[in-house]
Amino acid sequence: MKEGIIVSIKYGTYTVYSEGVFFNTSPRGTLSFKNKFMVGDKVLLSEENYIIEALLDRKSSLKRPMISNIDQILLVFSLKEPDFSYYLAFKYLTYANYNGIKASLVLTKSDKSEEKEIDEIKNVFSQIGIDTYVTCSKNSEGIEEIKTLFKDKISVLIGQSGVGKSSLLNAISEDFSREVGEYSIALGRGKHQTKEVILLPYMGGFIADTPGFSSLELDMDKLDVAHYFPSFEKDSLNCFYSNCLHISEKNCKIKERILEGKIPSIVYDNYLKLLEEVERR
Numbered sequence: 001m002k003e004g005i006i007v008s009i010k011y012g013t014y015t016v017y018s019e020g021v022f023f024n025t026s027p028r029g030t031l032s033f034k035n036k037f038m039v040g041d042k043v044l045l046s047e048e049n050y051i052i053e054a055l056l057d058r059k060s061s062l063k064r065p066m067i068s069n070i071d072q073i074l075l076v077f078s079l080k081e082p083d084f085s086y087y088l089a090f091k092y093l094t095y096a097n098y099n100g101i102k103a104s105l106v107l108t109k110s111d112k113s114e115e116k117e118i119d120e121i122k123n124v125f126s127q128i129g130i131d132t133y134v135t136c137s138k139n140s141e142g143i144e145e146i147k148t149l150f151k152d153k154i155s156v157l158i159g160q161s162g163v164g165k166s167s168l169l170n171a172i173s174e175d176f177s178r179e180v181g182e183y184s185i186a187l188g189r190g191k192h193q194t195k196e197v198i199l200l201p202y203m204g205g206f207i208a209d210t211p212g213f214s215s216l217e218l219d220m221d222k223l224d225v226a227h228y229f230p231s232f233e234k235d236s237l238n239c240f241y242s243n244c245l246h247i248s249e250k251n252c253k254i255k256e257r258i259l260e261g262k263i264p265s266i267v268y269d270n271y272l273k274l275l276e277e278v279e280r281r
Contacts, residue, residue: 001044001045001046001047001053001054002018002019002044002045002047002050003018003042003043003044003045003056004016004017004018004019004023004042004043004044004045005017005018005040005041005042005043005069005199005206006037006038006039006040006041006042006043006199007022007039007198007199007200007201007206008039008196008197008198008199009037009038009039009196009197010196012026013025013026014026014027014037014052016043016045016050016052017199017201017206018045023045023050025045025050025051025052026051026052027043027051027052027055028051028052028053031052031053031054031055035055037052037055038058038061038066038067038068039066039067039068039197039198039199039208040058040061040067040068040069040070040154040199040206040208041055041056041058041068041069042055042056042058042069043055043056044056060099060100060101061099062099062101062156063219064213064216065156065158065197065208065210065211066197067156067197067208067210069154070101070154070155070156070208071101071102071153071154071155071205072101072102072103072104072149072153072154072155072156073096073101073102073103073104073155073156073158074103074104074105074106074149074155074156074157074158075089075092075093075096075103075104075105075106075158075159076106076108076157076158076159076163076164076165076168077089077105077106077107077108077159077160077163078107078108078109078112078159078162078163078164079107079108079109079110079112079113079117079118079121080109080112080113081109081112081162082160082162082163084107084113084117084121086121086124086266086270087270087273087274088160088216089105089125090229090230090267090270090271090274091216091218091274092158092216093105093130093229093230094218094220094225094228094229094230094274095216095218097228097229097230097233098218098220098224098228103130104130104131104132104133104149105125105130105131105132105133106132106133106135106146106157106168107121107132107133107134107135108135108136108137108163108164108167108168109136109137109163109164110134110135110136110141110142111136111138111139111141118134122134124264124266124267127262127263127264127267128230128231128263128264128267129230129231130230133145133146133149135168135171137164137167137168137170137171140171143168143171143172146168146172147172147203150172150202150203150205150207151203151204151205152203152204152205153205154199154205154206154208155205155206155207155208156207156208156210157169157207157208157209157210158210158213159212159213160212160213161211161212161213162212163212165209165210165212166209169200169207169209172202172207173200173202176200176209195211196211197209197210197211217281218274218277218278220278221278222245222275222278222279223243223245225271225274225275225278226244226245226246226275229271229274230267231263231267232246232254232271235253235254235257236253236254238253239251239252239253239254240252245275246268246271247272247275254268
């Protein structure tokens with residue numbers, strides 16, 4: 001048996017990467033009925049006909065985008081066109097925390113934004129321990145630094161349509177040749193170019209390009225948000241009440257940190273907004 005990883009699933013064809021070779025194949029008949037395969041799945045191939053004979057255990061998985069065995073998520077946000085959204089950044093970070101996957105922020109289109117605005121965003125996220133990288137695909141700002149993140153890891157890029165995921169990939173390696181979409185000022189959103197999840201081999205690992213989101217619904221309740229919101233995870237365990245929502249409860253560790261200035265007010269304001277969204281849903 002040969003071990004490989006599914007890098008693409010399209011029209012019933014499974015592309016598996018194994019020992020530097022791509023195989024277009026399919027699962028053994030009964031196996032496909034027992035399992036819902038995902039890009040990122042590690043599988044065993046028959047050495048005779050390269051049919052997928054077994055699905056190996058997953059260490060992680062996401063429902064959206066549908067992908068498995070991820071080491072890290074890079075949340076890609078443009079500074080302009082579309083404008084950076086603190087709310088979406090915190091929402092996506094909460095989603096990553098809930099799924100137990102490390103996440104960092106990548107800010108694109110730095111050439112369209114003022115340095116002061118960039119510094120303000122970086123400062124907010126540095127205070128809560130989130131790594132933030134600033135890039136520009138046109139002039140290659142930050143690209144060399146970004147490249148070091150991918151070595152020997154399976155990484156997934158997540159973000160709205162039009163934020164520059166495909167442009168970022170093309171700047172990282174000209175071998176990728178991802179189709180680049182455009183941002184519509186009239187519609188206020190980008191046009192979808194990446195249609196499916198695909199893993200691209202890079203530096204001993206893989207980078208997943210994914211379709212852009214127009215929205216992301218969290219399959220979480222209010223207590224999940226209260227625990228997994230970025231920078232809340234550890235301190236929420238020390239609140240007096242196990243079901244503390246960090247609003248008006250007594251002896252709330254999160255509220256203490258806010259009053260002490262250890263959590264920026266913009267972080268807490270967006271937490272309340274996300275809590276309201278989950279409650280409405």
